[in-house]
Amino acid sequence: QVQLVQSGAEVKKPGASVKVSCEASGYSFTSYSIHWVRQAPGQRLEWMGWINVGSGNTKYSQKFQGRVTLTRDISASTAYMELRSLRSEDTAVYYCARDEDLWGQGALVTVSA
Amino acid sequence: EIVMTQSPATLSVSPGERATLSCRASQSVSSNLVWYQQKPGQAPRLLIYGASTRATGVPARFSGSGSGTEFTLTISSLQSEDSAVYHCQQFDNWPRTFGQGTKVEIK
Numbered sequence: 001q002v003q004l005v006q007s008g009a010e011v012k013k014p015g016a017s018v019k020v021s022c023e024a025s026g027y028s029f030t031s032y033s034i035h036w037v038r039q040a041p042g043q044r045l046e047w048m049g050w051i052n053v054g055s056g057n058t059k060y061s062q063k064f065q066g067r068v069t070l071t072r073d074i075s076a077s078t079a080y081m082e083l084r085s086l087r088s089e090d091t092a093v094y095y096c097a098r099d100e101d102l103w104g105q106g107a108l109v110t111v112s113a
Numbered sequence: 114e115i116v117m118t119q120s121p122a123t124l125s126v127s128p129g130e131r132a133t134l135s136c137r138a139s140q141s142v143s144s145n146l147v148w149y150q151q152k153p154g155q156a157p158r159l160l161i162y163g164a165s166t167r168a169t170g171v172p173a174r175f176s177g178s179g180s181g182t183e184f185t186l187t188i189s190s191l192q193s194e195d196s197a198v199y200h201c202q203q204f205d206n207w208p209r210t211f212g213q214g215t216k217v218e219i220k
Binding site (some may be wrong): 035037044045046047050059061062095097100101102103104105106 | 147156157158159162168200202204207208209210211212213214
C-alpha cells in the first residue's frame, strides 16, 4: 500500500525543537520529492520546504529559513522535518506530502508553556 | 511570492446542484495548479492536477478548468460526501502557495 506515515503528536515548550518523521512505503522512496506543509488552526495551508529525496537538495520557505531543516534517511525510507526555536504560533498540524499527490496523516505539534 | 485567492469563502449548495469554486493567481502559473479536498480531521486529498486532470479514483462529477491566472473547480451534481474544504495550490514557482480554501456546505 502506497502511504506516508508520520510520527505522533508532540507538545513542546517555547524555545524547544521538534523533529517530525515521515515514513514512506509502497513506492520507490528515491523517485519522488517530499514537501512539508503546515496548517495552523483556522489558517490556510502553508508550504515550509521541499527535499529532493534522491539528491538531498532542499528548498525552504523564506519564512522558515534558518529555523527548519529537512533531511532524509534513504535506508529507512523516512523523511524528517526539524523546526527549532518554537513559539506559540508554530502550533499546527504538520504534513509531509509526496510531490503533490500523496499526503501523510499529519502530526499535531502544540507549543505551550 | 504568488498569492492565490479563492472565492467564495463558503458555498452552500443543495444536493444535486452544481458548485463552482474559483481560484485566482496573482501572476501566471500556466497549468501548474492542483485542487485538494480536505474533510475535518483528515489530510488533503488530491482531486485535480495540471489544472484539469482528475486524480485516480476521483469521481467524474469533479472537473477543473483554466490556465494562467484564473481557475475553476466544478462539482457538477453535489453529493453529501462532498461537504469539505477545497484548496488550490500552485506549483509553478517557489515558494509553493495555497489559496485560503472554500468551504462547501450542503444546503
